[in-house]
Amino acid sequence: MILSADPAVLCTVVALLAYLGALLPAAPERRWPVQLLFTAWVLHAIVLLAGAGAWAGEGQGLRLGFAPVLSLTIWLVLAVHGVESRFLPLASARRALALAGALAVLLAWVFPGEVRAIAHSRWAPLHWVLGLTSYGLFGAAVLHAILLDTADNRLRHRAPGGGPAGMGNGMPLLKLERLTFRFVEAGFVVLTLALWLGLQSEAEWRWDRKSVLSVLGWATFAALIIGRVWRGWRGRQATRWLYAGSLLLLLAYVGTRFVYEVVLQRPPA
Incomplete structure (x- = not known):
């Protein structure tokens, strides 16, 4: 019914x-x-x-x-x-x-x-759209990183059915790794624009838990990109930074809202 x-x-x-x-x-x-x-x-x-x-x-x-x-x-x-x-x-x-x-x-x-x-300013809708888009791009990066780590683990332990050497999920591991960090780079650009637009709106931007965690997530991804370019970070060393940055972003909005909505059962402050 x-x-x-x-x-x-x-x-x-x-x-x-x-x-x-x-x-x-x-x-x-x-x-x-x-x-x-x-x-x-x-x-x-x-x-x-x-x-x-x-x-x-x-x-x-x-x-x-x-x-x-x-x-x-x-x-x-x-x-x-x-x-x-x-x-x-x-x-x-x-x-x-x-x-x-x-x-x-x-x-x-x-x-x-x-x-x-959310239309506190002319930038607020675009700020939200870019923020959500960055979530999607980093989510895709995490998915690829999990596939990359799984394939790498199979190769390390010579698991049965692991496929040809250097292959992961039907494609070369190096290609899968490059694809993973293309998503990271795209997400970082979009997140940077979202944060910049948020800063342009004094009515929308506050240095609360969400903002602090978002900036920490941005800094983590910046460190990851710099580490890959200057220090040659690869494999699990790089994916750990990706997971850490994604977790910070997830806690920034989803985590804080979960605490308010489910644990405290009251609107966000």
Whole structure:
């Protein structure tokens, strides 16, 4: 009954089921898991658009909260994977992405957040769009880093089925590494622009936990890029910095909002 009353809820449930279906093991030549993942991604987009419908209403705003932002981030990572998979084989990421998508949709359903106005200045909407885009780019970088570390670990321990030497998830390890840090570099540029625009808006920018953690995350990625260029950081030494910077960014918004919404159960200060 509740499903027929709210199309957004129906899309949420079907998207969740499609993600769970894409989690099922299947032979590499089977196309139905990829088709299910794509179907879930499209329905996930509809759910996100329904949540962002406040843009068209009175008192323009956006549905914000730890779960909606996390959901959008996972959706962006899936979008990057969908484009990338047309050119590069990353079939081993399918089940991890399906699980992440299912959890993101479920969390956003249970914790829908709240509609808040963000247009405190002319730069505020662009600041938010760039910030969320950087989340998606760093999320894609983390996905590739996990695949890179997994392939590197198989090579080190000569695990059965590890594939030809120097190969990871169907592509040369060096190519996978370069791709990983292209996402880092793109995310760093977008994050820099987002922080710069935030600083231009005195009404939007405050030196609170979110801002401090965001700047620390930015500094971590800057150190990673400098370390790769000047010191030749590679492999796990580089991916550890990537994980640390991504964790700081995740704590900056998603973590602080989670504490307020779930632990303290009150609006952010």
